[in-house]
Every structure is written in structure tokens, then in C-alpha cells.
Amino acid sequence: MNEQVEQGVPPESQRLSRDALMHQVRQIGQVFLALVAIYAVFYALSEPFRNVNTLFTIMTQASILAILACGTTVVLISGGLDLSVGSIFAVVGVVVGIMLINFELPVWLAIVIGLATGAFCGFLNGMVQVFSGVPAFIVTLGGLTAYKGIAELLGSGQDLSRFPDSFRMLGTGFVMPISIMFASALIIGIFLRMTRLGNHAYAIGGNEEVARLSGVAVARSRVIYYTIGGFMAATAAIVEVSKLNFAQSSRGQSYELFAIAAVVIGGTSLFGGRGGVGKTIIGMMIMQTIIVGLAYLGVGTSVQRIAIGVIIILAVFLDMRNRPKR
């Protein structure tokens, strides 16, 4: 065989290996540094930021959307898009409320039914897409309004509030919401990095046709990713319903957009193939830090929204600039 193959590579191999590792560390480190920097700015400007409780408040506020965004991360990595998770969130909230109040089911059973409902809604999103061939954007845009309608039908005219204490435990205080957020991130992170199905998300998002020709069950995998998206929306809904102590079909509005924003700010590619759930958590923390920080500084919600909008565009711009050339 040709001895000249890629001459000069062996001496560099060690360096290259370290480079590849450093590349990963740098990527997540960059977003983390951005979070620290933003936090530091508010720390300097705002008295209440110097209290450690503020950090926990931010994390708690971030937690519900972050849980939902874990599912969004999986879907986006696989090159998909789910605009309906906010509405799935509303359906699950109402369903759990009905199970607890109207049917007086045990808490664990209500939770199981809620999670199954969310997973089923996501499953439907995936199935409709795979079998109709209609683009994800359209299918889940349809899902956005359809699921919203279902939530309204189920929840109209009902007082779904004052839940049992054992259910309220899930969303009250700092500890449970933050723990559920980290547990979600850990489980989804392990799924993405360590399992066959998780790796296929990167492959399908990277190049669907290559994945198909390589024998990856693209359609089946996609359905599973959307199911995970629905399941995580359900988890987030349960935590929020528990925290608020009421369920309403109007909850979850625009949550899908906040989730996508956090995923993108974290550095997961909107075009699929790259990213991770740790980045999403940091991305959500960045968003919440800005929202809470601006609020402490007396800046109104309208300006907060403008700031978030600018940051989303900036994040995608930086992502595109940092990407290696093809």
C-alpha cells in the first residue's frame, strides 16, 4: 500500500486529538463564560443580584422552560422542529388538573396519565410528518392551534385548582424544580451522547440521506424524537401546574419559542447535527438572567423582549461564524 498516505499526520495526531477535545470544551465554555459575564454585569449594576437567592430564583424560573427545552434540543439536533410543544404543555396541564380534581385520581396516576398524554401528542406530530411528508414547520404549526383547541375544550369552565399537597411538592420552592431540571438534562444528555438512538439524532440532523443509506431507521427515529419532545413538555407542564396550584388552557403560550431561543442561544444548531442539552440549560439561564436582571433594573417587559430578540439573532450569527467551513 501507499506509504505516503496523509504524510505528516502522525506527528500531529496528539495535538489533533487534544484539539478535538478542546473544541468541545471551548464551545460549551464560551456559552458558560457569556452567562458569567452577563451575570457579572447585573451583579455590578443591581443590589439584589448580590444576594445568592437571586441565583436560585433565576434557576427556578428557568427550570420549567429548561425542562421543556431539553426535548426541543433533541428535536432540533435531529433536524426537526416542533412548534406545538407550548400547546401540548397546555393540554397536559389541563389533563392533569382534571385527573386530580374531577376524577380525584391518586397523584402518581395523574402524573403518569399527564406524561403519557404529552408523549402521545408528540408521537402524533412525528407520525403525521413521517407519513404525510408535510414539513415539520407546517405539521407542528397545525399542532400548535389544534392542541390549543383541545386544551380549551377540555378545560373550559372548570376550576382546576387547589391540588393535594403531595402534588404541590413537585413545583414548590427551589429544590424540586431545579432538581427535575438537572435530572432531565442529565437523562437527555446521556441519551444523546451514549445511546444508538441518540447518536442517530446527530446523524439524521447532519445528513438525513447519508443516514438513510447507512441503514438508519430515519422515520422511526424521528417519531421517537418528537415523542420525547412531547414527553418533556408534559414534564414541564406538571411542574408548572404544581407550582401555580392551578391548571388553565392558556398556559404554555409561546413556550415553544422561548425553548427554541434558549436552545439556539446555547449553541445548538437550528439546522441540526450539532449541539447538546447542557448548552440548552446554560442558554435558558442566560435568557432568564437577562429577564430578571432587566426587571431588577426597572426595565419593562417590552424592552426585555427586544433584548431577547437581539440575543437570539446574535447567537445564531455567532454559531454560523464559528462553524468550520465545508
Next chain:
Amino acid sequence: MSHDVPVCKIMMNNARSEPGHVFEALGVTKRFGGVVAVDNVDLRLKTGEVLAVVGDNGAGKSTLIKAITGALSRDEGQLYFDGQAVQIDSPTAAKSAGIETVYQDLALVNELTVTKNIFLGREIVRDDFLGRVFGFLDFRRMDNEVRALFGKLNIRITDIYREAEAFSGGQRQAVALSKTVMFGKRVAILDEPTAALGVRESQMAMDLVTSLKDHGLSVIMITHNMQHVLHYCDRVMVLRLGRHIATRNVSEVDGDSLVALITGANEPQAAQA
């Protein structure tokens, strides 16, 4: 015309499997609407040879390959391994039958590491509860197999943790070709393995292609490069406008006669037909 279909069937039945061939695709026809992209083509691959498939743009080379490997559905055609009829209707079926294909531009996922690319769709899972139930991957074993493979093929890519997009065209082609040795039990099909490569890289890739023979593979290779046909291949099959024109031993042809076959310059009557 109502007797089109029966005529095709009779033609297909006329082609019979012959001994001495590892793989045969007989009577392959692929239509796109009214266009017949591949018209009743017989492809016969001898054991341990490199068979070049040549033809002008639009001759149906890539379509033929895709119809054989299950990437496209065939309208007609029967495949044989060692004279035994086999059913191949998907890329997965082709792989399990022992055909490994390197598609042009569709060989690697840029975002995946070298190891993950090589094992894509055929990952090794851990030999424990986590692996069997949840599909946890055995990265150490896959990495070791890739290192052993690269050692065997003399491919000097040591940084197998790096994403495919970080490598040069030649390195990427080496990775793609190595997949055929890792998994191809019988036949490797290569669609223009040197298409995007420079002169030196092309030569390396072609050396790798011929070395596939040493690893028990018979090779079908689409190419536009007549030099490569004459230097590295055993036989050459010529397609024109979806039809099989000729198959010759490389020793019987030269560059001019090949070009004549490809363009139909010596056969004015064929051009009229």
C-alpha cells in the same frame, strides 16, 4: 404499447446466471415517469475483480448502482449472489447481503466523528443490560476496531474522535472506503471515488481501491477517469443512454477505443436506433 411489458419480461428471462461470478444484476430496468434511465442492463461481476462502469453524463451509471443497492426501487431486474437469486429492496438488505456502497457526496455525515461515521447504522452496543435494553454504545470497542482497520489498510488517520468535516477530501474518501472493508462481505460498489480529489489524493484513493481485492472484495467502480480504468481495473462495462453497450477486458482496450464506445463514434447505426 400494450406488449411492452411482456417483451421486457422475455428479455429479462433470457439473461441467465453464469458460473464464476460473485454477483450478477440481470435485466435491470429503472424508469422515471416516461424516461427509461436504465434499460434492461446486465451487470456481471467476477470474483476478485475491479469492474469499471463508464459512460457519459446521463448514461445511467449512478441510477444503475442505486437500483442495484436498493437506494432506488427497480422496475425490473433480478440479483444473484453465486448464482443464487437474492431479494434486495433496501440499502439495509443490500448491506446484509454483503454489498457495501460508497455513494458520491453521500458517504459521510460531516458532524459525526470518524468512528461514528464508520459504524453509522451498525453501531456496536455494550454487551450488558444497558446495551441490550437502552442501546448504550460500546465506544471503546468501536474505536479499537477502527484503529485496527486503519492499521490494516495503512490509513494514517489517528484522530478518530474528530468530526469528518475536519478532514481533507482524500482522508474523507479513505474513511468512506474503509467502511467497505469493515462491513463489505462480498462486493464493494464505489460511485466515483476520486471525483473531488486532486491528483495525488486520487492516486492514494485508487491504491486503496485496488487493495480492497486483497481483503476479499470484488469491486464495481463508476468512474470518468480513463487512466484509472486502464491502470487499476480488470474489466470495463460501458453504458450509453441507459443501455449496456459492451463489457471488455481492460487488456483489450485503450483510451481511444473506450471513448469511442462511450460516445458511440464507431457505431453510426446504433446512434440512429
